[in-house]
Amino acid sequence: MDDADPYGYGEDVHVADIGLTWVASKWSIPEALLPEDVERYIPGGSPSAFWSGVAEVAVDDFDRSKARQLGQDIRRLVESPVPDEAIHTVWLGATHGVLDPAGDGLDARSFLLQLEEAWLARVRREDAAYPPPPPEPVVDEEVCRAVLGVLQPVADDLDRAVRATSYGVVPTGLVPALEQVVTDACADLGYRLFLGAMKAYFVEIDQRSHDAFRALGERFGYPEFLVGDNLNHQG
Template identity: 40%
Template sequence: MTKPHDAYFEDFGLSGLTKYFRHPVARNTAAGLDLAGTLTERYGPVYVQDILTDIQRLAPLPDEVLNTLWLAATEAYVDPVSEGYDIRTWLGRIADICVTRIRQNDPSLISAAPAPEPDPDLREAVLAEIRETAPALTEKAVTSIYAAPLPDVTPALERAVTEVDPDLGFRLYLRALKAYFVPISEARYDRFISLGERFGYHELVVDDGNLNIWSDLVD
């Protein structure tokens, strides 16, 4: 298949942005917006367009799902709602930063194109991985000592896959596994790499060193 993302050697789009939302760099929303501005300047319009596209494609999801996806990807290091933002406004602020950066190069910026028609087999493969790791991910998301319990993480990820785009859903799922350091087996890791190849990812998009792989785990 064509590899639309093979120029990236790390996670990209909104999932790639969220990995930087960590203490002490992004200790609150103000610092988070400064960080987003710095990253959009550093990486340029193509990288920024992918962030904007992800945000625009997520827009039809309900606020509570959007909030869960954000918190799961960042392990709530930055919780916009706790600082007085609603999640849609928060994502809109990040989108505005992206639009400003892109229009430096392309003043005729228009909304992102709709997601391509999903491959049903790819969608089902991602859903299968999410459902199989649901108990472990949910346990970590509920018992984290760093953030409030997040019991609905798996249903939110499933909705991202089924109602938005399996590509984006898979990246957000991987980011949640990394954020909560959920143990996975080597066999599952190999399946993740294979799925990434089918989406056109470099293997470093799938694993940037933050997946928690156990050689003796069978899952």
């Protein structure tokens, strides 16, 4: 695989997200459903059932080599020392507090394992022996510092946007939770969850942050539009 494109997404110019953050980016779908479609897409009104369905769709929307990123992301969090409460908080942040897994009585890790189960079941319909991929978290200290370096200048703006919202479950302590994921789980996933929160709460950024965000995305080898899609850049 090309070192400049570690995930192999370079050819997919229209991909706007990957892995767990692709799943999280679907947070607005339930609000857009017509009443007659709710039961079809959210059986019994169950939040976890909706998200499990999205995890299955990831296999259909991406080929298996790319859908594996979802499994890696899940394991990056589940196997990390990051407290369950912090994982729950970053999930709420990336989804604007929509369909909180606690609504189904699930803690964050149980919810992620349910996503993994749904994803694996879909993959194994075509390959019964498919092994879950290793998490391979990005834990290099210099890369972690680089992610924190783009997060911290906009941390106060993100915090204000979260506290000002009246929509969804408010992810209290979002910035510290994101920092924990970056340093204690995976810098790559932490950065994508941070971007997801910035987009979900429509936090405006200046040209300097925009350029820094894009440069870091290129460093990770993200698809062309992953960073900029739905980002509130008023440049």
